[in-house]
Amino acid sequence: MSAPATQSAGTLLEVSGISVSFDGFKAINNLSFSIGPAEMRAIIGPNGAGKTTFMDIVTGKTKPDEGKVLWGDLSRNLIGMNEARIARAGIGRKFQRPTVFEDQTVFENLLMAVKNDRNPLAVLFFKPKFKDLAKVEELAAEIGLADQLSRKSGELSHGQKQWLEIGMLLAQDPKLLLVDEPAAGMTLGEREHTTDILKEAAKTRAVVVVEHDMEFVRRLDCKVTVLHEGSVLAEGSLDHVTQNQDVIDVYLGR
């Protein structure tokens, strides 16, 4: 194996010179930026800026035409790895539509995630160990569903299902959690609780949140990367980027 590329200390993920075209349209255009080990980062930008495509590339769903995605202490290039391997390397992704098993209880869903066996039948056939139960309790507390463990997941509110999904991702202890538009469809109270969950999660891992809701982004209280036409347009505090004339022109001022 060749020596790993040098990466500045304190970098968990670095995308470098990434480009991808769909039918000749450049959705990601020489995109480069990096995320630190236990960093909260918000990504904002207009529709079609490439935010979701960035997540597709990092998770191995979309293969870029050019560039590298360097991961972890060894700066391993993730390009070419399949989605399962990237997930095992420590990258979890939350999709907008929750993938919880609606007929299973909150407890069973969390236990499946802890056991890393997303098969509703499996949970009937094993006797959970004490440490698994303790982990389920811990996760339930972290997502604010400790008093909902025996409820069928299908009965939960939209927000609660999203939190359960986040809990199921945290069960795998990812080093990086990618979250695409978590606030969509949530009430204000649910959005505030979601912020708390993500901020807590970001104390021990990196969390990257794509969101259009600026109040939500403000509450995350973190560095913001603005994407536009597949590249970084601006980066810095929310106050910094929202005063940037280019950002106002392409996104905020519309």
Ligand SMILES: Nc1ncnc2c1ncn2[C@@H]1O[C@H](COP(=O)(O)OP(=O)(O)OP(=O)(O)O)[C@@H](O)[C@H]1O
């Ligand atoms: N698999 C694909 N095939 C063809 N075009 C795609 C594909 N994925 C994304 N695109 C296009 O790439 C561009 C970037 O899309 P992307 O979904 O990444 O934007 P986004 O920043 O997430 O936007 P939004 O805020 O609306 O979610 C869009 O023009 C989109 O239509």
Ligand SMILES: [Mg+2]
């Ligand atoms: Mg998107």
